[in-house]
Amino acid sequence: MSGLERLNLKGNRLRRLPQEVEALSRLKVLNLGNNNFDEAPEQLKYLVSLQKLHLFGNKICRISPSIFDGLQNLVLLNLNNNRLTYLPPEIQRLKNLECMSLDNNQLRSLPKELCCLRKLRELHLSHNSIIGLCKMKRLRILDVAGNNIQIFPTDMENLELEELYCEDNPLLEKNPVSAIQEEDILTLKELTARFILSQLENKNIYLHRAMQNNLEVQAVLSHKRKCAQCGSSFLSMWLECVKFLDVKQQMTTSRNLELLPVRAFLCSYKCFNHPDHGLFGIAVL
Structure with missing residues (x-):
């Protein structure tokens, strides 16, 4: 089992991650969607080969900063439909992250450390409570529909966006x-x-x-x-x-x-x- 590369535990009403998962050092794709986690499982830090992590449809309101220590190879992170009000600044440790989705949470702002993710190309933030954005010059796709944005930051004109979605915001x-x-x-x-x-x-x-x-x-x-x-x-x-x-x-x-x-x-x-x-x-x- 230690050589397993994909694991689907979607929709199992899990509140805790099975201890056996910690030993999956070669795991690349993990789907924990539609369970009952109220925080991101701290054991995730042991999955050093993980590239894609799905945590959508849980009740997550907190992410332990220590989790990011072991997720250096993560490319995709899906946290849609949770209860997050903030992201820890330690998220900057996800150096290889290319796509992050946080639709339908309770975020009001983003940590400035998010700008350190040089490979981040796609960011989904629809239906949160976001007022402001930090400077992410390498983004190509940005979805901030359904937030509370009135005006975009000064450096917005320097972005080389290919897609921008911002309907249902109180834009000036x-x-x-x-x-x-x-x-x-x-x-x-x-x-x-x-x-x-x-x-x-x-x-x-x-x-x-x-x-x-x-x-x-x-x-x-x-x-x-x-x-x-x-x-x-x-x-x-x-x-x-x-x-x-x-x-x-x-x-x-x-x-x-x-x-x-x-x-x-x-x-x-x-x-x-x-x-x-x-x-x-x-x-x-």
Whole structure:
């Protein structure tokens, strides 16, 4: 039995994984769908050859981080129809994961560590409660239908998606909002940060040397953003805007989706009031 490569235990009302399964060091495909697990079995960490794991249709609300230690060869992970509210950051250990499906769970967000999965090409997240997404530049298929997404992250336009499904989300609509303010009032911290950032971008060698020994300032400036209009760097005072990408010619998308709202940031009201930049303010109702 130790040489078994495929095992189907689907629909057996299991609450625990049989101890004999731990010894299946050559197992490549395991189907534990439609059982009664309330957490992912910790014995899975012993299945070092596993490539495809199906855990759909259980009652899983927790995944022990230790499980990921032994699943280095996992290519496909199916956790549809469970009760997950979060994913542990240790999921980044699944270095060979190509496809992950988490439809019909209770997720509100994704850990930033998910971006470390360099081989992840397909991600299914339909019918959760997701508000935001992390940056996953290598994705080709993304399904986030039926969530609570209003606007996509700034780097969304850099993705090379082939398929995007996002129907049944409260996406922002293209309604212009004009600025009620023209002058910017910046704090001393913001003014100082913008000056330092501009000097660093202009290759100020003395400032570069001083920065190398100041870890605290490095940490503060690591949160910088770039203005979508003028390209200048700024720190923590900005205008949050949205731009609408025409995606109908670029990828397969949800029916009737033509314009995709993507978050953008501007450094000043001057940039916001600049004509023809194609950016819209976000009104808070």
